[in-house]
Amino acid sequence: MKAEIISKDINGWPVIAKWLVINKKRQIDLAALLDVTASAISQIKSGNILLSAKQISLILDYLNIDSKDMCALYTLIFNARLHNNIDSTKKLIVNIAESNNKNGLFVASNSKSCPPVNRDSFRRVPLMTFPQAISYEPALESIESFASCCSSRTVLFPDVQIGSFALLIDQENATPEFAHSAILLVSGDEYPVHGDMVVAKLRSGEVITKYYLRKDDIVHFKSQKTDADNFVWRYKEDPGYVQWMYPIIEISLKLRADNYKL
Numbered sequence: 001m002k003a004e005i006i007s008k009d010i011n012g013w014p015v016i017a018k019w020l021v022i023n024k025k026r027q028i029d030l031a032a033l034l035d036v037t038a039s040a041i042s043q044i045k046s047g048n049i050l051l052s053a054k055q056i057s058l059i060l061d062y063l064n065i066d067s068k069d070m071c072a073l074y075t076l077i078f079n080a081r082l083h084n085n086i087d088s089t090k091k092l093i094v095n096i097a098e099s100n101n102k103n104g105l106f107v108a109s110n111s112k113s114c115p116p117v118n119r120d121s122f123r124r125v126p127l128m129t130f131p132q133a134i135s136y137e138p139a140l141e142s143i144e145s146f147a148s149c150c151s152s153r154t155v156l157f158p159d160v161q162i163g164s165f166a167l168l169i170d171q172e173n174a175t176p177e178f179a180h181s182a183i184l185l186v187s188g189d190e191y192p193v194h195g196d197m198v199v200a201k202l203r204s205g206e207v208i209t210k211y212y213l214r215k216d217d218i219v220h221f222k223s224q225k226t227d228a229d230n231f232v233w234r235y236k237e238d239p240g241y242v243q244w245m246y247p248i249i250e251i252s253l254k255l256r257a258d259n260y261k262l
Helices: 003-009 013-022 027-034 038-046 053-063 067-084 098-103 130-134 143-150
Strands: 122-128 154-158 164-168 183-187 197-202 207-215 218-222 231-234 242-252
Touching: 003 067, 013 027, 013 038, 013 053, 013 067, 027 038, 027 053, 027 242, 038 154, 038 242, 053 067, 122 143, 130 143, 130 164, 130 197, 130 207, 143 164, 154 164, 154 242, 207 242
Parallel strands: 122 164
Antiparallel strands: 122 154, 164 183, 183 242, 197 207, 197 242, 207 218, 218 231
16 A cells, blocks of 8 residues: 555545535535644644544534445544554644644654655645725736736645635725635636635626535525625626635634745
8 A cells, every 4th residue: 555545544534535425515514523733634634633532423423424424534543543653642833823722633753654745746836815805897907917017925734736826814995704814715717606615706896715616507605694784696697796706725823934925
């Protein structure tokens, strides 16, 4: 068995990934379930952080994994951890904000046979602010190209696809959905699907972050907070109400100092 496969099997990720697709969920949904950062989920995926028994149980219930794949998941985890001689009694935290330490994630890289985090998998993406994003004109260039030109700042994310960019939530441009200082990783090459969190620019010039809910000819842009504004778009009756829109694929609530570059 290859080391890379063993590493992912430490948390049964092949089974989890399968059921994320079945339930039309994303890694960001797992982050919310476990109350950890998106970076932590990336390390869980790669096998550098161990899921606890309680966290595995939460995922099983959340994704409604059937009995056959539940057995497959536990078989993968048992064999991979046995092969790597993982000592789960050493409780350490990596790349997780202090507020998330209560969740008890374990570092798998204590074992000599378990590979460390692969820094080559990280890529810098352009980081821009909401006022900068307002000026983007989709007819002229890709939003990643625009972000690269209008901002000299970049941020590191793991396993990032070409076409992605990042948005900074600051005090002057806070949104109801995200805390101050959050960084949003956005896919500039994808269309959103029902249930995604998106960033979008409206005809009014306002850039919003909302849940995208589409049914028939109506799109609802909804916030989790009851006191926040929601928007309704009947796109066949009112074309052009949304000028551009992209799915948010990861959120970082706290960045390590070397991940941010001016």
